[in-house]
Amino acid sequence: MLHESDLTPGLANKLSLPFARELCLTFPDSLDYVKGKGRVTGTPIRSGLTRGSKDRGLRFCGFSANRPTLLVMGGSLGAAILNQTIRHNLKGLTKCYQIIHLCGRGNLDLSIKNARYFQLEYAQEELPDLLAASDYVLSRAGANSIFELLALAKPHILVPLSRQASRGDQILNAESFAKQGFSLVIQEEELNLQSLQHNLDLLEANKERFTQRMRESKVSDGTGNILRIIEETAGE
Incomplete structure (x- = not known):
């Protein structure tokens, strides 16, 4: 098998x-x-992911429960395009969101001082709590990551790895999730502040619809x- x-x-x-x-x-x-x-x-799916605590995750980051939280995940090595887009537009994004940024090994930027921005190279035992604390997720489209988001019914935007850097599997993964009504997708070449903000607005406006579609899935x-x-x- x-x-x-x-x-x-x-x-x-x-x-x-x-x-x-x-x-x-x-x-x-x-x-x-x-x-x-x-x-x-x-x-x-790792069973521990479903046992996260929102309160614990917010405390870990020093965040408030009164503002929406965006989790950015680029994989264990990070994703340069995600890191650049978030950090170059941090002032505008943190007017609306608290941001948890898993930026990848060796990619911390300690020069950034913003009370609504919390960065980690990667998360292990903290990940269930960080996911629970997050209202929205911006992620690559690897199969394991997106099915974890599906299992948690976590509203999300996918930025698949481009065909120039892969065999195109993440693009197909993301297209399938979008077709099933689970995800919004921004192609890597189209990611900028305008496309990100537009899709975050769509995600927030349709949060309940995306959540319901994911909860109805039989293969989460x-x-x-x-x-x-x-x-x-x-x-x-």
């Missing part, structure tokens, strides 16, 4: 598929690429679905 996180199968799964009984898929659209052997399960956490398939197969 195999599992594919991204929308299109990677090389390892393409090579292994002829020898596998079943391929567990993260996205419904992936069925088009796997004739006869695919089943949509979603992707496993694939752990149970995958375990059931393993048990079915073992019992035969």
